[in-house]
Amino acid sequence: MTPCVAADASPGDSSSDRRSLTPEQAAVIAGKIIEAKNVSKWYGAFRALTDINLTVRGGERIVICGPSGSGKSTLIRCFNRLEAHQEGRITVNGIILHNKMRNVADVRKNVGMVFQHFNLFPHMTVLKNCMAAPMWIKGMPEVEARKIALKFLERVRIPEQANKYPAQLSGGQQQRVAIARSLCMEPAVMLFDEPTSSLDPEMVAEVLETMTGLARDGMTMVCVTHEMGFARAVADRVIFMDQGQIIEEGAPHDFFTSPRHERTRLFLSQILSH
Amino acid sequence: MLHRDTVDSEVLVHRPWIVASMFAVVLVVFLMFNLTGTTIGELMRPVIGDPLKSGFYGRFTIAFVIAVMFCLNVVLLGFAPLKMQLGVVWLELLLLFLAFFKSFDLSLPFIWKHLPFLITQGVVTTIYVSALSLIFASVIAIVAAIAKLSSNGFAYGIASFYTSLFRGLPLLMQIYLIYLGLPQLGYVIDAVPSGVLALSLCYGAYMTEIFRSGIQSIDRGQWEASRSLAFGFGLTTRRIILPQALPVIIPPMGNMFISMLKDSSLVSVLGVWELTFLAYQIGQPTFHNMEMLASASIMYWIMSICFELIQSRIERYFARSKVR
Numbered sequence: 001m002t003p004c005v006a007a008d009a010s011p012g013d014s015s016s017d018r019r020s021l022t023p024e025q026a027a028v029i030a031g032k033i034i035e036a037k038n039v040s041k042w043y044g045a046f047r048a049l050t051d052i053n054l055t056v057r058g059g060e061r062i063v064i065c066g067p068s069g070s071g072k073s074t075l076i077r078c079f080n081r082l083e084a085h086q087e088g089r090i091t092v093n094g095i096i097l098h099n100k101m102r103n104v105a106d107v108r109k110n111v112g113m114v115f116q117h118f119n120l121f122p123h124m125t126v127l128k129n130c131m132a133a134p135m136w137i138k139g140m141p142e143v144e145a146r147k148i149a150l151k152f153l154e155r156v157r158i159p160e161q162a163n164k165y166p167a168q169l170s171g172g173q174q175q176r177v178a179i180a181r182s183l184c185m186e187p188a189v190m191l192f193d194e195p196t197s198s199l200d201p202e203m204v205a206e207v208l209e210t211m212t213g214l215a216r217d218g219m220t221m222v223c224v225t226h227e228m229g230f231a232r233a234v235a236d237r238v239i240f241m242d243q244g245q246i247i248e249e250g251a252p253h254d255f256f257t258s259p260r261h262e263r264t265r266l267f268l269s270q271i272l273s274h
Numbered sequence: 275m276l277h278r279d280t281v282d283s284e285v286l287v288h289r290p291w292i293v294a295s296m297f298a299v300v301l302v303v304f305l306m307f308n309l310t311g312t313t314i315g316e317l318m319r320p321v322i323g324d325p326l327k328s329g330f331y332g333r334f335t336i337a338f339v340i341a342v343m344f345c346l347n348v349v350l351l352g353f354a355p356l357k358m359q360l361g362v363v364w365l366e367l368l369l370l371f372l373a374f375f376k377s378f379d380l381s382l383p384f385i386w387k388h389l390p391f392l393i394t395q396g397v398v399t400t401i402y403v404s405a406l407s408l409i410f411a412s413v414i415a416i417v418a419a420i421a422k423l424s425s426n427g428f429a430y431g432i433a434s435f436y437t438s439l440f441r442g443l444p445l446l447m448q449i450y451l452i453y454l455g456l457p458q459l460g461y462v463i464d465a466v467p468s469g470v471l472a473l474s475l476c477y478g479a480y481m482t483e484i485f486r487s488g489i490q491s492i493d494r495g496q497w498e499a500s501r502s503l504a505f506g507f508g509l510t511t512r513r514i515i516l517p518q519a520l521p522v523i524i525p526p527m528g529n530m531f532i533s534m535l536k537d538s539s540l541v542s543v544l545g546v547w548e549l550t551f552l553a554y555q556i557g558q559p560t561f562h563n564m565e566m567l568a569s570a571s572i573m574y575w576i577m578s579i580c581f582e583l584i585q586s587r588i589e590r591y592f593a594r595s596k597v598r
C-alpha cells in the first residue's frame with residue numbers, strides 16, 4: 001500500500017489517515033486481535049466448520065461451548081494455525097493466516113494456548129518449561145527468562161514447585177504451570193481448550209481461579225469450556241456452537257436466561273441439570 | 275524395573291511347592307544325562323564307587339546331589355539382599371563358565387605370551403573401527419529417520435531405499451561390495467575406511483528404524499505444545515522430541531552397539547589387523563587355535579560389558595525426570 005496520498009486527504013475527513021493502512025493494520029488499531037470471516041474447514045470430506053464469523057477484541061473474554069464434536073477445538077486451533085482452514089479469512093494480530101505464510105511464528109508468539117492434557121515437556125523442570133520459549137524464541141538472556149518464569153509461576157501460585165518435574169505435580173498444578181508457560185511469552189491473547197475437563201473436581205477450582213485472575217487483569221481470552229459458572233462470572237460473550245456452526249452468541253446473562261434457539265436451550269438444560 | 279508394589283511379596287523361592295517343583299525339575303533334567311563319565315562322577319567316587327560301573331544308582335545319586343545343591347543355593351540366596359544376590363549369581367555363573375573353558379585344556383603360557391599383542395593391536399583396532407562406525411551410523415540414522423518421517427517425497431524416497439538396501443544385503447557382501455566395487459568406479463579405498471563405511475551404512479539402516487519408532491512414540495501433544503509456543507521444526511526436534519525419544523531408543527541402541535562390536539570381526543576378511551583376524555593369524559600356524567579364539571571371545575565379552583555399563587549409566591541419567 002502506498003503511503004497517504006495528498007489528493008485523498010480532504011480537510012474534515014477524520015478517517016483519511018486510516019486509508020494509508022493495510023486492512024490488517026487497521027484491524028489492530030480497531031482493537032481486533034482475532035478476526036474470522038466466513039471460515040470453513042474440512043477434514044477430508046467432513047465439514048468441521050461452516051461459515052464462522054467471529055471477532056475477538058483486545059480485553060474481551062469469550063467462552064465457547066457446545067456439544068462434543070461441534071468443532072470448538074477445531075475453531076480455536078485454527079486461530080494459531082495448529083489446524084488449517086480452507087475457506088474464508090482469519091486475521092490474527094494483523095497477520096492473515098494461510099498455507100504459504102512464512103511468519104507463522106510471529107502469530108504464535110502472540111497467541112498462548114492451554115491444552116486439555118497440559119502437554120508440558122516432561123523432560124524439563126517446571127522452571128525450564130517456562131523459560132524455554134522466552135529464551136529460544138525471543139532470545140532472552142537466561143537470567144531475565146528465569147525472572148519472568150518465576151514471576152508467572154508466582155502468579156499461578158506455585159513458585160515452590162519450580163525445580164520439580166511435571167510428573168511430580170498434581171493435575172491442577174500441571175495445568176497452572178501450562179498457563180504460566182504460555183504467559184511467559186506475554187501473548188496478546190490466550191486460547192484455552194477445555195483446560196479443566198481432565199481434572200478432578202477439587203482441582204478444577206484452582207485452575208478456574210487462576211483463569212478468573214487472568215481475566216480480571218485484562219487478558220484477552222478465548223475459552224472452550226463447559227464450566228458455566230466461570231462463563232457467567234467472567235465472559236463478555238458466550239458463543240454456542242453445534243455441527244460446526246455458531247448457532248447463537250450473546251452476553252452471558254441473556255444467553256443463560258433467554259436463549260433464542262431450541263438447540264441452545266436443549267444443550268443448556270442438559271449441561272445445567274448435572 | 276517393573277513397577278514395584280509397596281507391599282513386599284512373599285519370597286518366591288521360600289514357598290515349599292516352588293522349592294519342591296524346582297527340585298523335581300532339576301532332578302529329572304540331570305537324570306536324562308549320564309554324567310558318570312565326567313569330572314562330577316569322579317568327584318562322587320567315595321559315594322558311588324567306580325563311577326563307570328555304578329549304573330543307575332550312580333546316575334541317580336549324581337542328579338540328586340546336584341538338585342539338592344541347586345535348591346539349597348537358591349533358598350539360601352533368597353535370604354540375601356538384592357545387591358548380594360546379584361553378585362553371588364554372577365560369581366557362580368562365571369565360575370561355571372570358567373570351569374567349562376578349563377575343560378578345553380588350553381595352554382595358558384601360550385595365551386599369556388600372545389595376549390599383550392592381541393590387546394595392543396587387535397582390541398585397539400576393533401574399538402577404533404567400531405567406535406568410528408558407531409558415530410557415523412548414529413548420524414546417518416538420525417538424518418534418515420527424520421527424512422523417513424518428513425513429508426518430502428525426495429527425502430523419503432532416498433531414506434527408504436537406503437534402509438531397504440542395507441538391511442537387505444548381507445553385511446559381508448556389503449563389505450566386499452565397497453572394498454572391491456568402489457575401485458571399479460575408479461576410487462580406490464583402503465581396508466579400514468571401507469570396513470568402517472560398510473559397518474556405518476549397515477548399522478545406520480537398522481538404527482534408522484529404531485530412531486523412527488522412538489520419535490513416533492512421542493505424543494503428538496508435544497508437537498502441538500511446541501508449535502503453539504512458536505518453536506520451529508528444527509528446534510522442536512532437537513530440544514523437545516529427541517531428548518524424549520532418547521530414553522526409548524537407548525536399550526535397542528545398546529543392542530546395536532554390541533552387535534556392531536562383534537560384527538566388526540567381519541572386516542577381518544579385508545585383512546585388517548583387528549581382534550578376530552589376529553586370533554586366527556597367531557593361532558593357526560602353531561595349532562593353538564582354540565587358545566586364541568577363546569581369548570578373543572573373552573575380549574569381546576569384556577568390551578560389551580563396558581558398553582552395558584555405559585548404557586546403564588545413561589539410562590539412569592534419563593530416568594531422573596520419571597521420578598514421582
Ligand SMILES: Nc1ncnc2c1ncn2[C@@H]1O[C@H](COP(=O)(O)OP(=O)(O)OP(=O)(O)O)[C@@H](O)[C@H]1O
Pocket residue numbers: 043046048066067068069070071072073074075
Ligand atoms: N484430525 C481429524 N480428522 C478428521 N476428523 C476430525 C479430526 N479432528 C476432529 N475431527 C472431527 O471434527 C469434528 C469437530 O471436532 P472437535 O475436536 O473440534 O470437536 P469439539 O467440539 O472440540 O469436541 P469435544 O467437546 O469433544 O472436544 C468432530 O466431528 C471430529 O470427529
Ligand SMILES: [Mg+2]
Pocket residue numbers: 072073074193194
Ligand atoms: Mg475439543
